Amino acid sequence: MKSKPFLERLVSQWPAKALSLVAAILLFLFHNYSSLAERFVNVPLKVVFAEGFTAAQPYPRRVRVTIRGRDQNLTDFSENDIEAVVDFSQFNKEGTYRAPVQIKLKRVTEAPNLMEFRVEPVEIVIPIERKVQKRVEVIPTFRGTLLPGYELSQYYVSPSPIPVEGPASKIKNLSSVPTEEIDLTGKKGDFITEVPLLRNDPLLFFPAGDVVEFRGFVQETTILKTFEEVNIVVLDLRPDLRLTQDLPKGTIRVQGAQSLLDTIESGQVRLVVDCRGIVGPGTYTLPTRTDIPSGLLVLRYEPNQVTLIVEHRE
Secondary structure: OOOOOHHHHHHOOHHHHHHHHHHHHHHHHHHHHHOOEEEEEEEEEEEEEOOOEEEOOOOOOEEEEEEEEOHHHHHOOOHHHEEEEEEEOOOOOOEEEEEEOEEEEOOOOOOHHHOEEEEEOOEEEEEEEEEEEEEEEEEEEEEOOOOOOEEEEEEEEEOOOEEEEEEHHHHOOOOEEEEEEEEOOOOOOOEEEEEEEOOOOOOOEOOOOOEEEEEEEEEEOEEEEEEEEEOEEEEOOOOOEEEOOOOOOEEEEEEEEHHHHOOOOHHHOEEEEEOOOOOOOEEEEEEEEEEOOOOOEEEEEEOOEEEEEEEEOO
């Protein structure tokens, strides 16, 4: 039996042969695809705006990138090799716009064609406003307390005011920015520290820097205190003379450091009368004066004078 020519044999039953070839190719591709590994990385998102414009609402700062490829390629690939960018620079009017997230390679890998990249989300929608700048005051924030008996008498923040930059709607009603907490715990003297500004809104920026200098002045707490029922004592009365009556009680109002006043007992505060001028029996009206520990300022005391009745001692 004479055999068929090669060409005739090749094209005979060609539909079945074509389907078999396609099936083989699909099986080959499926095998290769299923043998690929996956890796997930979170990449910082870089957003580009037109000059003088910025985002009016917060937007994602990172995106999720799925990298698919052969194990050996993924091993040599770092997330630092990827850059995610959204470009809004073509929009120079206020409004809400949509732009795709683009994945760029910072360096060429050995086999970039054998790797697949997918990003989530695939696009970003952002309302855009004009970018403005304003100078506002810096308000310090505190935590903790000074040592008992001390107070923060005065402080300075430098620099203040400072420039703040952001979307017009955010800057319009902004009057001040707080610092992070300044710890006062246990302090009893003047101090200087650098403290970061508290960035409550991610859309606000500090062109001159986000750290200020805080200078605090600490002094002892000054308080007022009134001593009641203070004794009045006589000094230098001649031994052959004596008083015929009991002396009244007095009152002394003083000002001083709280730490000192907390240690003073009532017996350490008194009014005295100098009797050196009394030479014999009789009635005398003499001034009083205070006798108190040093470091206190007398604001008021009474009585300012007392009447003494003096007679010979039997």
